[in-house]
Amino acid sequence: MVNRQDPLRIDVPFMRRRVKQTPASSTAAVADTGQSQRVQTVTGHQQPQGLHLRAPSSSASPHALQPATVPSRSAPVSGLSLARNSPASSASSPSPELDAVHQGAKVEKNQAALLFPAPKIRDTYELNLNEQVLRLTALESAVGTLVVSGSTAVAWESVRHVVGAADVLGNTAGTPIMTAGNRALVGYEKQTALIPLRHIRELRRAIFINRGNSPMGVQIFNGASVAIPPPANGVQFVLLAHRIANLLELRAEPVPIAWTDQQIWQEFDFTMTHQAPVSNYRR
Amino acid sequence: MASLISGANAALTVENPGLDHVVVGMNWESIPSNGPRAEFVPFAVMCGADGRAVSNDHLVFFNQLLSSDAALAFVGDEDQEQIDVELSRVPTEISKIVFFVYVDPEVRGKGTFASVRNSHIRVSTATRKELVRFDLPAGKQESVTAMIFGELYRHRTDWKFRALGQGYTTGLTGVAKDYGISL
Structure with a gap:
């Protein structure tokens, strides 16, 4: 499963995402073809072949790519979750440090949630x-x-x-x-x-x-x-x-x-x- | 910027309309030592209407960086300790958030606030604009092992900050007893 909602995954420390820079000219050129015009109406840019982990474009239609329900920041997490809980949180956070704290704490909470019950x-x-x-x-x-x-x-x-x-x-x-x-x-x-x-x-x-x-x-x-x-x-x-x-x-x-x-x-x-x-x- | 004295309060949201996020910073200087030294731990606890902690999930400190509702976040390192409070996220059941510092009860020598100089708490906006500041008065603190620096509290629909500077000689245990923290 590829999470296409989030620009940055910090919960998988052994993986690093490499973002391929797409020249603006190539995007414009592709937009001239009829086939890609249909794609552009959905994503706003050309879809690369195969698997890609690129963040969705800011010009993307929000409704086209949103799942039916977007988990809220404070929504309880059940089971294994590899997704950042709230894409909007980083935008509303006042500082990168605070955003990192939120993300780190969520990773910790997920780790703790996966633990089997143990006596105190x-x-x-x-x-x-x-x-x-x-x-x-x-x-x-x-x-x-x-x-x-x-x-x-x-x-x-x-x-x-x-x-x-x-x-x-x-x-x-x-x-x-x-x-x-x-x-x-x-x-x-x-x-x-x-x-x-x-x-x-x-x-x-x-x-x-x-x-x-x-x-x-x-x-x-x-x-x-x-x-x-x-x-x-x-x-x-x-x-x-x-x-x-x-x-x-x-x-x-x-x-x-x-x-x-x-x-x-x-x-x-x-x-x-x-x-x-x-x-x-x-x- | 307003400077407070013990017991004084400041109307944060009344004087700063639209304020929904504050950063509470607690700082102190301790006399350096080459040997084992007292270690000070900042802490925040969210209290209900009865003035006691709602649960142990409503605490924020270095080993619990986020409260259960994500309203409080601990951001800090050895030199600067601050706690971010998103006022709009604080559940309505929370009537106040208490900020204190305790001396870690290390078995090899607990230490006291006697080695602390120039401690203060300040409340800033998310953009680090200082709103209020409270410099804790210097005094005899040889037996003080925990100190309540101040509290954010609700007043009708607004948030206020009260400077306290209340010392405990019973350390974290005493604070936990008063505020219903389960140790």
Whole structure:
């Protein structure tokens, strides 16, 4: 399906639309032929052959190209929607920044709408094989600190794909990420792993590994908490904190107890990144 | 441009006929620090006639950029925080929109407004023409962890802005309790 209503698609980040410039003279020349005259009455310009993603001309007849019902900006979205909701919104927006906010928020809302239902943190006491996942609200995902006790190692990945790791003994690997508050985006404070949620939008995901005999515990600002059982019966649970749109999802992922941290990184596709040395040569 | 004092109000739509879109900007300067420092989070909440948040979908902050009715949008970065309000989109059930800033309750040191200087809130048109401004008075804020900067509120069919500058020592929790935000 091609959405011919909207000039710009931002909801498909891996696609880029290339607009072919049509010389004005060619349009005028085509308009002289009888065949294209019929087309022009509908679109105002020549229709190119095959698939095209060009925005409709401003001179186009609005009724000819409008669907029967145009979704309003605030209309509820059900199911998968790849279309911008309101072509008119960009025209009425006072600034490109605001328009970008509206579009970005709609993309986030669509992403959140596609998520399957998951318990909230107050709905469950423990994440285990039977109840593997919970999801925080937008507010819970953003206020205070996510405190993880009982973990022995952590690895993180930022939205810029900067990857690093640390353990409770102070060993580090990869690249640390500092926030504007001069705190690590993910790291240890004594025996406790912390994520300052003020900067949650910089985080893509983090995993917490537990080599001890005690369960891991997760606590958030409002005091709600959940436990992850310790290794047992050849299985250890890795806690995966994964941000989807503006929601933080917590998962207990079972892995073999014999796996090393490096094997767990590999399983979760964490490849440590390293800061490139900076040279002043030719600057 | 009008400068307000605490408790004063300004009739926005009466004095600016046709005004249907305003930008509310909240700014502050905090004393720089090389170590961990307090982080301030601007927030807006849409309240019903009872003065409490209609729902958690009626909040706007850095992790919820748009209210459910798309009337409020958060636009900001580390240096400038502003919230766009399309007055014509605000549902009639909303009687006021409260703007506040809280200190993020980080477990490694929450911080207070003691490190804040020159904070203000201002209301501008969509074209960034400043309509009203409220410079929060400097004072002892060593124990203040949240501050109500001001509010937009309905007065009959019009919109007004009231300067507040009301500090909380209980942070976001205190504000949430007063305004019915579900934490």
